[in-house]
Amino acid sequence: MRLPDLEAWAIFASVVEHRSFSAAATAIGLSKATVSKAVSRLETQLGQSLFHRTSRRLALTEAGKPLAEHARRLLAEAHAAEEAARAGASSPAGRIRLAAPMSFGVTHLAPLLAEFLAAHPKVQIELHLSDAYVDIVAEGIDVALRIGVLADSSLRTRRLRDVTIHVVAASAYLAVHGMPAHPADLAGHVLLGYSYSNGPWRFTQPREDGTNEEVSVRTDGPLSANSGDALVPALIAGLGIAILPDFIVDAAIRAGTLVPILTDWTTIRPALHLLTPPSPLRPARVEALITFLAERLR
Structure with a gap:
């Protein structure tokens, strides 16, 4: 059985990481020609091209993309094995x-x-x-x-x-728009959104018969952001309601600038x-x- 060309796989992984034959050669202390030959050797063994090469750009082919992940793993595990062997002495x-x-x-x-x-x-x-x-x-x-x-x-x-999720608003906002008593009431409020959350806000609450009441609320407010921190000034200014994690809003809740609402309902439990x-x-x-x-x- 022919052994895999581990050197070529390692060099391929380095080229992927550095996005350049020249940069990879410098990083691993080999000539550019040696790096290029190793990648060509691997392509010959695999029967397919790994890179699209132009004078200005180097990009993985569709065949090369999944193989790049395998190469990274091989190289990472080789490094880890070497370091594990040295761990007791350093x-x-x-x-x-x-x-x-x-x-x-x-x-x-x-x-x-x-x-x-x-x-x-x-x-x-x-x-x-x-x-x-x-x-x-x-x-x-x-x-x-x-x-x-x-x-x-x-x-x-x-x-x-665990991370606790809070539904929060400023007292000034609630004084004008009223305190929601049920998640369905949020449909009449201004809701600020977090860009990376998936779908509507979801709430659950146990009923007396042992089942759960479930409510979904869609957000369509004047502000959404891919950072929860970016929503806090708008909340404090009284512009709406948002759902945010404890590590973003706990300080504002303790200071009284934000008020938790719908606390008897459960949202997601990340x-x-x-x-x-x-x-x-x-x-x-x-x-x-x-x-x-x-x-x-x-």
Whole structure:
């Protein structure tokens, strides 16, 4: 049985990561000709082109896109295996690519990273903050924090804590428009939307007969944003009602600038999760960060 050309796969992964034959060659310490020959060799073995090449642009072919993910995994697992073998003799070192939601990342994660880096001076963290969905395997992310109800996947996940969702408005808004007593009342109110939420707001409440009353409310207000923090000034100014997580609105609720409403109804029940790629092999630096975040964020 012919063994796979692991060197060519690793070089292919590097070209994908650096989006250039020249940049990949520099990064891994090989000549551009060697890198090009390795990719050509792999294409010959696979019987298909992996890149569209022009003088100005290098792009994966449709056949190359899924193979790039396999190549990343092979290279990541090889690195992880080497680092795992050295872990007992060295402290965590190297770069970690970490992804997290924008608001939570700024307010809760960033202060913790300062503490982690002070304790691990040989580690570098590349932090990616976005509320958009991130394919952590395709993007080469080592660790991701995600808030929501997770769909089934091959990713390794760890539930860290529940996240409470509040329906909130300013007292000034409620004084003018009235306090909603039932989710159906929201149809007559100004509702501010979060761009990444899927579909209408959903509420449930148990009935005396043991069943649940369920209500859906569609939002169509004057403002929607892909960051929950961006809705808070409009809420405080009395422009409407929004649904936002505890880490965004708890301070405003404590200060009295926002008022929780419909508190006897349940909305979605998301949680904070820690995700990593499927491989059980992880570098010592990644294991150290996972342990640290799991302890601090519970």
